[in-house]
Amino acid sequence: MVIDLQNFTPYASLIGGVMIGLAALLLMLTHGRVMGVSGILGGLVMPAGKGDMAWRVMFVIGMLAGPFAVIHLLGRPVEIVPAASGMLLPVAGFIVGIGTAVGSGCTSGHGICGLARLSPRSTVAVATFMATGLATVYLVRHVL
């Protein structure tokens, strides 16, 4: 293992992580909802009822706007370099969607929220998606 010191951003990542954790906390405190993005989006594509839509839409609007506030405060753009191109990207998107629906959660719901509640189910989910994520990047970058 070689540590990538050039791209290592411990402070920005830690502060960003705390912001994400606080957002999860505030969503539970104010609305009693788990901040799981796949679940929030799932309720938009397969609506459960009329009164269940508005809070999801408002949260997503905030998610879209948030990065612009950070870019404004930093005074520079956020670096975004694609990891995949061509057909791989939509295929990856579809797998992420179906996987998080079947597994009932993603990095936010199982990760930030489930681990904070010490949920055994979420711990298994996080260990599983970390393992297959590591294996996938290993295969793509070092084998194929």
Added chain:
Amino acid sequence: MTRHISLILIGALFGGGLALSGMLNPSKVAGFLDLFGIWDPSLAFVMGGGVVANSIGHRLVMSRAGPVFTAGNEGFRLPTANAIDSRLIIGSALFGIGWGLGGLCPGPAISSLLLVPGDALLFALMMLAGLAVGRMLTSGPAARPAAQP
């Protein structure tokens, strides 16, 4: 109205955190998952900071009778499913494969939409399609705990 504004602000805090942390950058995510190459450990700090911040406050929040804005008898809607079953494993395993391939998980796929429209939009649309298909495949009560009345 206050409810809606608070939701937008909380969503923005989340989206801003994703942007600051580096989670919106697929190549940084891939660098974190590249444990056997040149490894960028930054995103472990994102998960660590997020989980610790959330868990410290979680106990305080749970000591309340209910959420601040929720009307009526709606309490805290915590997941009720506790089975560690094949669905959890297969779904999470698939998610990890897609995350490794594209470098985007659901939150960043949405929060980067207006920053890099082309690529992120295609990924996000297919992700929403996958979410719909996944929900249809598994339409049981455990599939959508948050949607139960």
